[in-house]
Every structure is written in structure tokens, then in C-alpha cells.
């Protein structure tokens with residue numbers, strides 16, 4: 034674990050409006066506190082600066098790990114994951130009730146790898162009424 038200086042951590046959290054930048058879960062509704070994710074992991078030469086950091090819930094952060102991409106479940110082709118610093122969430126995902134649907138290779142690959150529609154996460158969104 035890399036220690037993120039507190040001012041940088043705060044900057045990342047405020048920029049994200051206190052929501053996970055992958056699944057949009059608000060920190061205030063999460064059982065475990067959200068974390069700061071290296072979009073490009075340190076092992077891939079990513080750096081600890083604001084442009085490479087994202088605010089992520091613990092589930093998204095755990096499932097993402099140090100991965101940069103995976104295989105698009107629709108086409109089987111390799112795709113990078115959604116990058117909240119260079120891409121817009123609404124260009125890659127759509128809500129469908131409590132589900133998050135990927136509408137691009139990056140969106141679908143991120144839904145798949147980060148398990149955005151696992152049973153527990155859908156149940157959590159339904160419980161919190163987080164549909165939009």
C-alpha cells in the first residue's frame with residue numbers, strides 16, 4: 034500500500050464528489066470507507082499524482098487491483114478499463130434499474146472485471162435506492 038498524502042487524498046475525494054468513480058456508490062453510504070486507486074498501478078509505472086488517481090469504493094478497488102484491462106465479454110477482444118480521468122462515465126455506462134450496463138468495450142470490460150453487477154452489489158443498490 035502506498036501512502037497517499039492527506040491533502041492529495043482530500044483533493045481526489047472532493048473531485049469525485051465523494052462517490053466511487055467506477056460504480057458511483059457514495060462514500061457516506063458505504064460500509065467500508067472509499068479508497069484512492071492508482072488508475073495505472075505503480076507496478077506499471079503509474080505515479081502518485083492527481084491525474085493518475087481515482088476515488089474508488091473498496092470493492093471496485095479490490096477487484097481492479099493492478100489490472101489495466103481485460104477481455105470485453107461481448108467481443109472477446111482485449112480492452113483497457115474505463116479511465117475516470119480521461120473518459121466520461123456517461124459515455125461508457127448506462128443505469129438499468131439497479132444494474133450498470135457497459136455500452137463500450139471499456140464500459141463492458143469494467144463492469145465485468147470490477148463485478149459491478151454482482152448479486153450483492155445490485156442488492157446493495159436496491160437497498161440504498163441508488164437507481165437513477
Ligand SMILES: [Zn+2]
Nearest residue numbers: 053056090093
Ligand atoms: Zn465502486
